[in-house]
Amino acid sequence: MTATVIGSNPGPTKEGRPVLACVPCASYEAAELTPAVERLLEPWGGFAALVRPGMTVFLKPNMLSAKSPAAAATTHPAVVEVVAAACRARGARVVIGDSPPLTMKRVEDFWEATGYRAAADRAGAELVALEREPAREITVTGPRGPLALRITDWYWRADLVINLCKLKTHNLTVLTGAVKNHFGLVPGLQKAQLHLRLPRATEFGALLADLAAAVPMGLHVMDGIVGMDGNGPAGGRPVPTGVLLAARDPVTVDLGASAVAGIEPADQPILRQCRARGWGPASLDEVVRHGDDPRRWRFAGFQVPAVPLLYRVPEPLFNVLRRFIWARPALVPARCIRCGACARVCAARAAELGRDGVRFRYGRCISCFCCLEVCPVEAIAMRSSPLIQVALYLRAWKRKLQGRSV
Ligand code: SF4
Ligand code: SF4
Known part of the structure; x- marks a missing residue:
């Protein structure tokens, strides 16, 4: 295992104001989804500019539960498939991995139930079980002092890491989106131990902000076609929020998701901690928009946890x-x-x-x-x-x- 110390805050984007892409999409059918994803990535030159032949692309979806895509507990396999197929079409090797809580099932059971196995096969991508793969140790700032975390080695082995997150509520962090999805880069039971060590939402939000800043991903795409409200992140209500969001930093994506859900960033422990660190834009007024304004897509009656x-x-x-x-x-x-x-x-x-x-x-x-x-x-x-x-x-x-x- 290699020990690496990585700074906790990449600071404001070097491109100037961050760009948030928001594209309406009401269906996971390829005929609607594929052009929507292509339009979503236009600000960054599309897959043609992001992916080159011979690259390894690591896709990090939210594969929280071994539930069917209809439950909206996971990033929909159709979104994973469209992105994987586009990267493969440009000559990249595509690896898909997450670290769900393996309390009673094997990771293969998650791949079957979520539809990821079939999606990966169709796209020509590989699935990996992060628990069985090598990991490296990093140190993040942490809310109570430096914290050593093990991160999957695929983060460093890939030339491009794409965060494929889901728009959902979360009983601890209110919303779980792009910043929170970095937590799955930590394989195994270490995640449960971190909950025990940092039980309050404020501290846990600080850890997630520090982690996401320490292991930045190249692109963040949020599946908000069908989101989840209420008792998320696993047992809430699927709601047709009808949008895809993308940005080069996770805070910008989560601000877009907050607008769709109608939840103030100040009411969310993760975004409050990002703000306290001066990381990312403070509001949507600071971003350059591509496509629609997510505030136009606010879902009326979105149910918020307590x-x-x-x-x-x-x-x-x-x-x-x-x-x-x-x-x-x-x-x-x-x-x-x-x-x-x-x-x-x-x-x-x-x-x-x-x-x-x-x-x-x-x-x-x-x-x-x-x-x-x-x-x-x-x-x-x-x-x-x-x-x-x-x-x-x-x-x-x-x-x-x-x-x-x-
Ligand atoms: S409460 Fe749920 S997880 Fe716990 S034993 Fe019963 S079915 Fe299993
Ligand atoms: S600490 Fe409480 S909420 Fe957390 S897993 Fe145990 S019983 Fe559930």
Whole structure:
């Protein structure tokens, strides 16, 4: 393993103002998707300028769950296929990889369920299981001091890394998009340990901002054709948000996604931390737009998780009021198949599978919601305290009056 120290912030783009491409697309059918992707990449000269013969291109989709594409929990395989095929057509070797939580399945099961195996075969691309591949250690700044992280070696072996992220909600980070998708470059159970080490959304957002800045990718493409709202990132509601977004930096893409979802960047721990580091544009007013303005594509009624209310409470006050302001997992017993995936992923050992089924030990729970992400049958719901529920009710009314997401 090679130890490499990489700076945490690449600073503002050297190209001047960042460019955000936003192209409407209502379908994953090739007849509509292929020209939409080509139009999306026009500001950077398209695939012809980005990909040269003999290059190795690494595609990093969001392959969170072994669910069908219709669940909208993963980057749609049609988007992966169109990008992979275009790179192959220009003579590149294409490698596709992610590191999903392998609590009960093999990565091959994810490839089958998500449609990635068939998509890769059709495009002539290779799938790799990042857990079985070499990794290098880097050091990122980290919210509590330097943090050593192992990153898949494919990040360095590729000539071009393309981030193929998904527009979704997230119970911890509010939205999960381009910045968050860098987390999958960290293979294996290290991700769960990082949740345990940095349990608050603010700290976790800081880690993700530092990580994304330390391992910049060459291009970021967001699948927002069908997004996910509500109880994301695995068990939310598929919603036809109808757009593709692209930029050369992840913050710009996530600002576009925030506009579509109708969620203020200031309400998201990751984007707040990027702003605190002076990384990326502060708002869409600072970007050059190609195609549509994503604000025109705001999805009315996009449902937002409860977490913004939690992380905005200052740490000392949060510790005092912990009994009254909480959000935590709760079992839906009728759905549970007792597979044990939740217990295996829980780094805090707060989820236990016993003879009577799953039991949560809330005294240990850090509300990371990794158990929700891995449950294959959506047998875990998020429950919040009565105080949070009242606050959510008031917020929903306020947002309705303002014409924003609920
Ligand atoms: S709650 Fe979900 S992940 Fe946990 S044992 Fe039941 S089915 Fe499996
Ligand atoms: S029980 Fe679930 S939410 Fe609580 S710490 Fe474990 S994985 Fe995280």
